[in-house]
Amino acid sequence: MTRRTLLAIEIVCPALAVLAIAIFTSRADSYYFPPLSGVVQSFADIWLSERLVSDLLPSMQRMAIAYAICVVAGVGAGMVLARTPRLMTACEPILEFLRALPGPALIPFGILLFGIGDTMKIFIIVLGAIWPILMNTVDGVRGVDPALLHMARVYRLPRRVVFSKIILRSASPRILAGMRTALSLTIILMVVSEMVGSTNGVGFSVLQAQRTFAVSEMWSGILLLGLIGFLANLAFLAFEKRALFWMRQR
Template sequence: MRLATRIALGAAAPVVVIAGYGIVTSASPDPFFPPIPVILDRFAQLWLFARVGTDAVPSLVNFAAGFALAVAVGVPVGVLFGQIRWLGEMMLPLMDFARSVPPIMLIPPLVLVLGVGDTSKIAIIFLGAFFPIVVSTLDGLRRTDPALVDMARSIQLGPATTVLRLYVPSAAPAIFGGMQTGLQFALVLMVSSEMVAAVRGLGFVTMQAQATFNAPSVWAGILLLALLGFLINVLFTLVRNRVLAWHIGLRATLKSR
């Protein structure tokens, strides 16, 4: 399928929704559902660029720090659990118990312990993204082809070389899948943590607008978050496709046979 066709198909549903919203709100004005021009005007007032430095940038810095920390810790922990069987069997029940708690429920105790500053926000984002990355890494390692493992043993590869040259590349698609899931958790928790206890940030500004019944500002905040989420996902997809180019090429070759 051509790129232009894919873009057109992907844009069809959003265009229909936006057009429908514009028609309904222009025909019957509602204070809670302002017309699109009002939302865009408020968006320009708030986010181009009055509050970018004071609210948008700190939120994105916390998001990036928490997610990067989750990747830096989650992937090695997943590899460790996958390679040391007794450690994995001992820790997995604890992991299952911990990830069964909705991450958003951890916001109050973390804020209580760490305060309303950036540290608590980073910790919340980290915990939300950490568990999907660990579980996906572990699952990817377990799916490694046994024939490749036997071959590595036959040529007497060392443990570290086997992990880096065999297990991690084999598990890379699953790892990136877990990272993408963690990315969505991180974005949601970035906003949620700022809505509960914060003095700045995208979630804080949007929540303040809601508290004062400022509907245009609420919708402007939602629009900004939607755009940021879309752009972050596009950037992640580009990085993933670049890193996994060998895997994508291999799948394409197998399908063409």
């Protein structure tokens, strides 16, 4: 089996799947599964015009802010915990409890504290998505080769250099793995928090479309959420490749 044949299969099969869906939905004449062309049409009508500013942008903004907080706070706290083993041991049961707690269960708590504004959503996303980053940072920093740290001490490297060139770099593959998990959690929690308590956002408008039985509109929202997840993942992979360029050189 040559690589070219496999590549051809890889391209043709998804195309066939899309075609099958298009034919099935246009023939089925089902209320729940509107024709694919209609969904694409309503996607263009809704999401590329008014809703772009009123719903898509606020959602993206919440996601970006919350994700940034997750990365900064998660890596920071993870570094501190990894360097102070006693504190880590003391905190471990609490961290394990918080990590095991499903994020959406905290939404009512968030609503109680902050109402249904942006703060609540960012709070919920951070509380639900920070754990993979934090835990992986701890593991990554713990896994730094002690010989490298000894060498740094022998050469009297300044702390800043040790931190950025040795600790952060050796831990970065684990940190990035955590960031990837956190990214999909961020999207999920963004959608859920918008579905439960919001007046705008993609999650809110998808559920609203369902409640008003605007089926094509609902499907276009699902398509959009799928695209957001897919593109975010793609962008992250590209970022990871650049950030970890040194790993493949060896």
